[in-house]
Amino acid sequence: MTETQRKVSLLVCLVTIVLAVLDMQIVSAATVPIVTDLDPRHGLATIPWLVSAFSLASAAMLPLYGRLCDALGAKQVFVGALGAFLAGSALCGAAPSLGWLIASRAVQGVGAGGLMSVTMVVIAQLKGPGEKKNKGAGTGGIVAGGGMAVGPWLGGFLADHASWRWAFYLNLPLGIAALAAAVVVLKLPRHTTRHAIDYPGAALAAAFSTTLLLVTEWGGKQYAWASPQILGLALASAAALGLFLHRQFTAAEPILPPALFRVPELRLGFAIQGLIGAAMTGAMYYVLVYLQVARGIASSSAGLFLIPMAAGIMAVGLVTGRLAERGWSERTFTISGACTGTVAFLLLATTGTHTSLWQLRAVLLLVGIALGQLLGQLIQLVQQAAPRHQLGVATTAARFFQTLGTALGAALFGTLINRLYDGPGDVGSLAALRGAAHAQGVTAYVSALDTVFLCGAGVMLLCLLLALRLPKGGPVRETEPARETVAV
Known part of the structure; x- marks a missing residue:
């Protein structure tokens, strides 16, 4: 890649990090206007799912994304994650009901999990010849932290002065431009030697993280800590963790190598x-x-x-x-x-x-x-x-x-x-x-x-x-x- 291509690619990565981080935070400040618009009678009961669908899907995909990058190449995984994020954003903005919106937030979260992690892999591979340290990695972390801080304010601003749907539609022009630039400009190694992907391990990691996040989000709020629901989820999380660890020590190419x-x-x-x-x-x-x-x-x-x-x-x-x-x-x-x-x-x-x-x-x-x-x-x-x-x-x-x-x-x-x-x-x-x-x-x-x-x-x-x-x-x-x- 030329120096100009590297700079354009780094800008693409920073834009996608901002989009993913903002959408992780922005909805938390706009939940009340959303449920008031889509389901004023029963919507408040579904707020936990509206908030957690995104984070659950994002966390569940993280281990698999890393292994896919190492097995296939970071560009292919990055483009796929960005495409899923944009599809989820469009579906969220057009949601006619809370059920539709929650399902769309999960799709968006699947893509955002890649944008928050695979993007850093792409940035690491953009280091120019002779560079001892990758300057982009630090910039990516800074942009992510800034987005986490600004996201709640932006969500509240859009909820107060515009429609909540713009929290999702704003992703589309920037995201489509970033997707087109990535396809054309980004040139990274793609592995021609195929390696097995530990899909059972990825599934166990997803089960562990999902059940653990549900315990932490529901415990003491929707259900008492000693309730059958929380205790059952905790046991399921512990079982998934045990099976996952066993899988990592026995699989030929584990999803998270010990x-x-x-x-x-x-x-x-x-x-x-x-x-x-x-x-x-x-x-x-x-x-x-x-x-x-x-x-x-x-x-x-x-x-x-x-x-x-x-x-x-x-x-x-x-x-x-x-x-x-x-x-x-x-x-x-x-x-x-x-x-x-x-x-x-x-x-x-x-x-x-x-x-x-x-x-x-x-x-x-x-x-x-x-x-x-x-x-x-x-x-x-x-x-x-x-x-x-x-x-x-x-x-x-x-x-x-x-x-x-x-x-x-x-x-x-x-x-x-x-x-x-x-x-x-x-x-x-x-x-x-x-x-x-x-x-x-x-x-x-x-x-x-x-x-x-x-x-x-x-x-x-x-x-x-x-x-x-x-x-x-x-x-x-x-x-x-x-x-x-x-x-x-």
Whole structure:
């Protein structure tokens, strides 16, 4: 590829990351207008499926996408994932009913799982001749983090000032342009030596992740933690995990090779990615809840408070890119980001019912500075340490562990806040309280929320301890078998 083709291809990748991340976040802020429009009488009961269909389908496909990249080539898988995402977006925008919309969100999630993971594999292969480090990987992580922060605000804005359908239709012109550019410009190796794909292993991974996500999303909300539904899903998740692990140790070419975990950078990188997913849940979701519950700020306005976080992610990402060119290592950035994140969460834990909103914005900027050092650098660390013929599996595994960490963090933090809340009624009835009872409830809720942020600081401290164990010499790629490839 020429230098111009590389730049165009990188732009295509960044656009697709933005589309996938925005659609992951944007609907959460527009759920009420959607159900009011499509099913005003019974729609509220289906909101959990509307939100989770996308994430369930996305997480279930991640392990398979990585193996397909290594077996077939990243371009073919990337184009297929983008096509599925655009088809799902068109179906969502035209949905005449909630059932149609939920099914379309699942189709969209299948494609988005590839855009959030395969895109990083494509970016890794765009490194130009003579480049020691892949600049695009850090940029992709920065763009993803910025999209996560801006998504809720954009969803609230479209819900308030336009039709919710535009949240899906906006994907089409940008996505079609990116698809056409990828087909014409992108030229990556395609493997001519066919390798078996562990479809049973992929199915078991999908079953495990799906049941685990349902446990975390439904537990303590739709059903009690001790209910037959949650206990049954937990048992199914544990059984699927056991069968999956057995399959990985016995399959000829497993979907997630156990040998990857013998590489220190990969083993520690996957763990840190999972912990970051849990911490990001606390930083983003519960700050928005605090603003709406304790300060009475509308959802669309509350989303604006995440802009400082997005600014911190993107600004620091640009700085780390320059420092990386001067020899700074991924290990250094990971340690620094974990330290900054620990301090940021400790400051969030001091939030009160009358804390200055400008002080909160400043703390969120600090959270963004921490994430800006972590998101892209960890992906680069994983990609540099992975054997070249397992680049796709390693990259998507990092995203897979982050997804599981996000789900587990949301469940644990949600359970903790429900247990710690000692105000009138329960957390779910807080919005209906009035007068002195409401003030008492808000005080109790903020006190419980501070404990959640303290737990977030503990999570980031654990990230720091793991980062300190990363080898100082930098990752050394394992030797790998030669594979016959052709450019397509």
